[in-house]
Amino acid sequence: MSVQLNKYFKYGLVILLSMALILFTQQIKLLKDPASTPVEWMTIMGLLTLWLFSMIGVLLSDLMKKTPIKILQEFPMLGWVAVTSLFLCMFFDFFVEAIGYVDFLAITTPILTFAGISVVDRLVDLRKTSWKVGIVAVFVFTGTYVGSALLSELGLFLANK
Amino acid sequence: MKRNYVILLVFALIVITAAEMIGTQSLSFGAFSISLLPLAFAILITMILGLPVIRKGFLKKIYSKANVQFSSKYLIFIMLPLMARYGADVAPQLREILNVGWVFIAQELGNLGTVLFGLPVALLIGLRREAIGATLGLGREGELAYISEKYTLESKEGQGVLSLYIIGTLFGTIFFSLIAPIMLDIGFRVEALAMASGVGSASMMTASSATLIERVPEMESTILGYAAASQLLTSFLGTFTMVFLAVPLQRFLYNKLTKTKKQPEVPADVRAAE
Structure with a gap:
């Protein structure tokens, strides 16, 4: 059980890191172009919402792996997070509003930064x-x-x- | 060990800052104009600095085994907030999306384009069994799993799908940020291209939809909503489309095209396998 908790704690921290990077990127965007999405209190609320949905999605994905239905087992974790968010956003407008304060492109730059780092060792595979x-x-x-x-x-x- | 991660984090912050300061760059080629977003610069910078020729000295410390492993192991978790954001983009438009729900389902069949466009070309330039793996789909996890189960990854089919997987991982994002605006300039509607963006890979979908937003900013919510909805549908239906439609279609086309030509196994085939 403690191993389990430890695992989710780690995931939680990584997603938190992702949040921090998004906030950083949004701030840099603002320095470059003062007319872009401002950083406000609601931005923080939006980021916390994204964190919460991500964590629920992770848990849901692990739970579904235990069901006997193959399509649910194989549905990707990324998909579960989107479904979680879609479902909760339909019932609570607050979530939609808060997430709207997080700049979309500010979410993407940190991801592609890490995507780039993660693939460098495959560059040599290109020869194959x-x-x-x-x-x-x-x-x-x-x-x-x-x-x-x-x-x-x-x-x-x-x-x- | 800890110091290692600090270096990685500082490096990431520097790359993000650089990519954001470069900002969005638009290039025009005659009637076509493409825009490269900070996300494209972020992956270009990190990939170029990671090239074995350039990765020397301090860069070697940044791209240490531990750091590269950390990035690939946790990339999916770093991506989760993006998926959560997509849910919030679909929710307010769900009614509208369901209204044209059948269009979303119909365009899933467009994913067969990998076989229809890819297979003839692959056969034309002399690929044979590799073509099976390389044209079944986008070469993401679904196809990888199917091919490795059916042919193993050591087979020629397996090499085909693995090669496509590597190429897609390295260049997919860049490719889709280029093709989306070109299609827009050809005259496709932005809604149609948003739907088409849900190709099944989250980063390719993001590259395509983000570039569309750059060109048509007033449609941001529609573009994100449509792209995310189509992506979700692909995650649900993708396996079925592959097994029940792409596989039979590919077999039919493969037999038809290789028979009419009556070409013997070309030696190039053997060379490609090396």
């Missing part, structure tokens, strides 16, 4: 991939994006939106 797959990748990525965009465009047209 053939240039042919590199070419194919461009078509694969374009394919899914253009495919979905064409169907969405058609669908929205038919829905008269």
